[in-house]
Amino acid sequence: MTPDEFRSSGYALIDWIAEYLENVERFPVASQVQPGDVRASLPAHPPAAAEPFSAMLSDLDELVMPGITHWQHPSFFAYFPANISYPSILGELAAAGLGVQGMSWVTSPACTEVETLMMDWMQELLGLPERFRSTSSTGGGVIHGSASEAALTSILAARWRATGGAINVTGDTTKLVAYATSQAHSSVEKGLRLAGIGTSQLRTVPHGDAFAMKADELARLVAADRAAGLTPFWVCATAGTTSSLAFDPIARIGAIAQRDSLWLHVDAAMSGIAALAPECRWVNDGVESADSFSTNPHKWMGVNFDCTLFYIADRAALLGALSILPEYLRSAAAESGAAIDYRDWQVPLGRRFRALKLWFTIRAGGVDDAIAMIRRHIALTQDLAAWVATDNRFEIVAPHPLNLLCVRLIAGDTATDELISAANNSGKALFTRTVLDGKVACRISIGGRLTDTTHVEAAWRLLQSLAAGG
């Protein structure tokens, strides 16, 4: 592809994206294909000759689109918000065009320094503790690829601290014990497992009616483990659980963590971005006591996946856990302490210039856009809750302070399952099923960039009509 072909193909693709995003409602929300359909429509073997870019664009339309579930569709109520935005797409494009590696400061200083600045901007915008700033004496922040990686990294730093660094030599994790509720994200169990903390070392702390951790139960479990000669080392408090957006009592958990020398990780992947809006800053309650914290601009701020903010109060534990320095990665800048080498703040070595998409989004007015969007989503959720309350076939099964409403049919699990399937198969909206304290529920996550009252009304009418006819 020549530079001129890149220009013309690039313009065409820019147009294609704008056209797609502005008209995404013409598609069914969920892909209707069966397993194997997309592959069967594509050549089994690589092409023998080069093809023009127009062939790829045309295949995107005809062969790929049928296999896309449209996360940007305004009637996408599944999983979690994953809204993107135009400035963020341009940030991804700029990063791809520069093609630099940000593994070390010296491999492209701007890649590191813009990222550090963005982490400080976000600390300020979200009202997070000062000790998470890069300018604090011990803390700092980094962009990770996902909240899963942030949870894992937190576990690794905690493991290092709890063993005084011995873990790096002995690999002995057998005394370590971690704590979370059953409502914590699956990445908690996965991260612990990867780090050599098996399920027998993970205590499921009971939760209350609102699906939030019972702090006194945590204290009781920690005391029992200590008494048994084990080493409680890590607790995850979730600010907005995946199933129902429950908020663990972070301050109370933090007090226990501090007293008992546990590392407190706050997983605010889903809802932490709400703190952009002053009236939602309560989502940060208690976070002053966290050793680490993560939240996702790629969920509710219009920044393309992948962009997880990971903050840490004690970067020494992070570096102790993750730093490895072969000769070919040494640099005077890093060894002087003047520069950050982010490879030691994450699991992989290589890193893209992800800060650009955050920088572009913020500068293009993305913070005000996100605040307006967050307020709209919360208001729509409360409207929907009011409508649901008027239909006695339905019940609301969890608190809904933000943008997620969990409902079920009074008729029971089977009826609720059938309702979700029928709604999803309609192509008109998409929901996710979950199970809360043994009962099937339909999660209605209101988080699309273009989601407005018409879409929520239509979704509710759809559920009502299917509940009647189903």
Add this chain to the structure above:
Amino acid sequence: MTPDEFRSSGYALIDWIAEYLENVERFPVASQVQPGDVRASLPAHPPAAAEPFSAMLSDLDELVMPGITHWQHPSFFAYFPANISYPSILGELAAAGLGVQGMSWVTSPACTEVETLMMDWMQELLGLPERFRSTSSTGGGVIHGSASEAALTSILAARWRATGGAINVTGDTTKLVAYATSQAHSSVEKGLRLAGIGTSQLRTVPHGDAFAMKADELARLVAADRAAGLTPFWVCATAGTTSSLAFDPIARIGAIAQRDSLWLHVDAAMSGIAALAPECRWVNDGVESADSFSTNPHKWMGVNFDCTLFYIADRAALLGALSILPEYLRSAAAESGAAIDYRDWQVPLGRRFRALKLWFTIRAGGVDDAIAMIRRHIALTQDLAAWVATDNRFEIVAPHPLNLLCVRLIAGDTATDELISAANNSGKALFTRTVLDGKVACRISIGGRLTDTTHVEAAWRLLQSLAAGG
């Protein structure tokens, strides 16, 4: 940003990228800034009002560019090849515009199925074993974010197999022992550490003059560990080490691994892509015996980082190690076995539509382009080696079958260090320092998309002139 603003800004950014990549030689290769310079040039706090995209483009030129080390510069001889290409950039852009999550098949079937097909295309293009194909009875492939993640995933699958799955419950890694040479990539020690295999459980297998593993030493170490009641479980063989592009004897290592029930991971991150060229297919020698294998289209095939191919012969071990299934991630398609959920093939949960950049690159003629580029780089390396041999101030310190030449000054470490510093500070070229068997060496990695004989000649003249004057 309105759709029309996105269009005009997008066109401008496409132009900016083409202009940048075609004129990248006008920049010094390495950034000349000092730590803190880039940050100091940017606003300390987020902007109060939205800015036009032209302001961001202008800041890219004026504030970011001075902090960029130009990995796409044809005189970039540092680290490893990291060439990108126009079709790949467009693939990244298309993925950003679609904004889908590929964590499960059901969350966007095309994202999974195009990826699976690309892994099969690459198996075919690289001449890798059939058992790595998705269509084989037990194997398959996935795109990872980095070879570090591939190594870690391999360790986790091996750990699961060696413990019969008990690791997921007990977290007990204390008997496990792993093997690699000192020349293996730092991600090997890092991956092991993360997985709870400390340095006391990692045996450094001696290497020979050519920096390749001595297989008989591996056999000896494994036998000793078995005799001591330990559980040898994983060995890494490298096809193209980072320091000197050494090739471990994979077939011999594989025979030992098979006999002693070790998992053999082949790390071909640096050089595996050479197998696109038939005359270089020897890089795959012995790979039939590998349990897992990784190589990086983002190094030597013009595909943007991140794109690591990770193949595995026994996907059951992978799923055993990594699968966790909360209610909100269940799907009928996956439970029927008809669909792949790639979240269980990797460390994080979320995933971008990375297959698009590989698909676009291959379809735009990227395989022939890569073969021509690989041949050019190898020929240039051999030319350079011939020139170096005529200058008795220099010596070549390692075999150079592909595109990396390691040289040093006969005058010693200090002189070689000074030479590397002076050359890098000139801005005219960029090299990486390494240490091979205790001796400082200058790595000359010839891997740029635009690197041609003029650049290699100029680099050699630069080194010669600085060696004379230094």
